[in-house]
Amino acid sequence: MTHDMSDVTRRKHGRPVHHWRRDMVELAALFTAVAVADGVANLIGHGPDGPALLLVSALALLATAAFHTWWSRRHGHAPPPDDTGARPLAADRRQAGPRAVPAPVEEQREDEPEASALWRMRTTVKDEPGSLAALCTALAGRQVDILSLQTHPLADGTVDEFLLRAPARTEAAQLTRAVALAGGADTWIERADAHDLVDAPTRVLGLATRTALDPAELPLALRQLLGRCTIRSLPARPAGGAPRPGSGSGSGSGVEEVPAEGLLEGTAMRLRAPEGGVISVERPYLPFTPTEFARARALVDMDTRLGPRIPRSREVLTLPEGASITVRRAGTGDLVAARQMHERCSARTLGLRYHGPVGDADRYLDHLLSPRFGRTLAAQTASGRIVGLGHLLWDGDETEVALLVEDEWQGRGIGSELLGRLVAMAVEARCASVYAVTQAANTGMVAAMRGLGLPLDYQVEEGTLVITARLDAAPVPARLPYDGRAQEYGGPAVRD
Numbered sequence: 001m002t003h004d005m006s007d008v009t010r011r012k013h014g015r016p017v018h019h020w021r022r023d024m025v026e027l028a029a030l031f032t033a034v035a036v037a038d039g040v041a042n043l044i045g046h047g048p049d050g051p052a053l054l055l056v057s058a059l060a061l062l063a064t065a066a067f068h069t070w071w072s073r074r075h076g077h078a079p080p081p082d083d084t085g086a087r088p089l090a091a092d093r094r095q096a097g098p099r100a101v102p103a104p105v106e107e108q109r110e111d112e113p114e115a116s117a118l119w120r121m122r123t124t125v126k127d128e129p130g131s132l133a134a135l136c137t138a139l140a141g142r143q144v145d146i147l148s149l150q151t152h153p154l155a156d157g158t159v160d161e162f163l164l165r166a167p168a169r170t171e172a173a174q175l176t177r178a179v180a181l182a183g184g185a186d187t188w189i190e191r192a193d194a195h196d197l198v199d200a201p202t203r204v205l206g207l208a209t210r211t212a213l214d215p216a217e218l219p220l221a222l223r224q225l226l227g228r229c230t231i232r233s234l235p236a237r238p239a240g241g242a243p244r245p246g247s248g249s250g251s252g253s254g255v256e257e258v259p260a261e262g263l264l265e266g267t268a269m270r271l272r273a274p275e276g277g278v279i280s281v282e283r284p285y286l287p288f289t290p291t292e293f294a295r296a297r298a299l300v301d302m303d304t305r306l307g308p309r310i311p312r313s314r315e316v317l318t319l320p321e322g323a324s325i326t327v328r329r330a331g332t333g334d335l336v337a338a339r340q341m342h343e344r345c346s347a348r349t350l351g352l353r354y355h356g357p358v359g360d361a362d363r364y365l366d367h368l369l370s371p372r373f374g375r376t377l378a379a380q381t382a383s384g385r386i387v388g389l390g391h392l393l394w395d396g397d398e399t400e401v402a403l404l405v406e407d408e409w410q411g412r413g414i415g416s417e418l419l420g421r422l423v424a425m426a427v428e429a430r431c432a433s434v435y436a437v438t439q440a441a442n443t444g445m446v447a448a449m450r451g452l453g454l455p456l457d458y459q460v461e462e463g464t465l466v467i468t469a470r471l472d473a474a475p476v477p478a479r480l481p482y483d484g485r486a487q488e489y490g491g492p493a494v495r496d
Contacts, residue, residue: 115168118192123184127158138182152289216371229283233372264293274304330378332369337386352442353404390418399431419448435468
């Protein structure tokens with residue numbers, strides 16, 4: 001280390017700082033004290049009691065020096081390390097690897113990250129300069145970090161949608177109160193999760209891609225695009241009130257057709273479905289904005305232009321007795337094969353599945369096989385004959401699963417394989433639960449639900465057994481619908 005090291009560098013390395021001016025002052029003081037002492041000694045020494053006075057003075061100086069030394073050792077007068085740049089004591093150091101990094105205890109506590117929570121918030125502000133800045137200032141006063149912001153212009157204002165990270169101790173009422181004082185109105189807030197961290201353009205592009213590949217994704221894409229809402233696919237009738245052919249008699253069947261551009265009515269929107277019906281989207285707690293309506297309409301228009309399509313994924317399974325079956329997606333093109341399977345099923349099997357007259361079983365297939373209402377998996381033999389069907393049906397805010405296996409193929413694990421893949425699809429769609437409507441006599445369906453390894457709730461209503469599996473309470477067994485997304489639109493995947 002060179003002698004011309006700066007004071008800052010010396011303090012950084014914990015070395016004391018000495019100045020030559022201080023040394024000169026101390027040396028001058030010492031010579032002055034010696035001169036004064038010599039003068040006093042000459043003055044007193046020539047007096048009548050001079051030697052005695054000198055001896056007493058020497059003893060007093062020695063006593064004072066001894067007392068000062070004892071007092072200094074007992075009560076240190078050194079300034080704190082922050083003032084001198086000296087290193088802290090070893091007890092105050094924090095070890096980080098092989099080197100000791102000085103870190104006072106109080107600073108360590110300040111550096112620890114504070115627990116936080118994510119919030120989604122919407123509020124309406126006036127469309128004027130400074131309104132957004134006032135909101136940001138109010139949130140900053142609560143130590144709230146704005147992760148993303150979307151604006152929805154209105155005729156008489158602007159709806160600002162925030163994704164916020166706030167301290168965990170912050171409550172929703174505190175945030176809404178701060179926003180209201182800053183000029184926000186009609187504020188709505190709810191807890192968010194990690195999925196909301198994806199920015200809006202990326203999320204919209206991902207939803208569009210999923211819908212383009214699979215038409216059954218449209219209701220799920222709308223729900224993820226618009227948030228918590230209820231989506232229903234309804235049959236349509238002409239505006240004059242006459243029912244469509246095959247839709248039944250009476251004015252109550254179906255709903256009136258909507259214009260090609262759709263309808264927006266506060267907390268509800270209606271869009272023309274690709275198959276000619278109506279897609280109804282409702283959420284009672286928050287009005288839709290024109291921006292949200294335009295996004296939803298664009299997604300439905302894209303699905304309409306692409307037309308009917310079914311993913312070509314296939315998976316070959318080997319059953320315990322050695323036979324092989326193929327699991328694939330099914331659609332309305334499999335209507336004839338599904339009716340033929342109904343003909344091979346016994347009346348008891350159809351009765352346990354459809355809970356009604358056996359003769360009406362074929363009428364449900366149009367609805368069940370339509371991708372607009374859910375997803376269907378078919379199990380078929382090497383000859384192409386369908387021997388099992390599994391349905392995952394979007395029922396408003398809930399999701400239903402249903403199974404039908406031909407009598408000759410029951411008891412071979414086909415139903416469990418179909419159900420496991422349907423539940424995996426529900427997990428991928430972020431469904432909270434799935435339910436099955438069956439009867440206590442349907443032991444195969446009850447056993448398949450128990451085989452999921454999930455918490456189950458049982459309810460009996462007028463002889464009907466409703467079994468609900470909660471998907472957010474435990475992990476689902478590792479059964480993907482197919483062996484990877486790469487196989488979904490390519491060749492078959494084989495599993496033993």
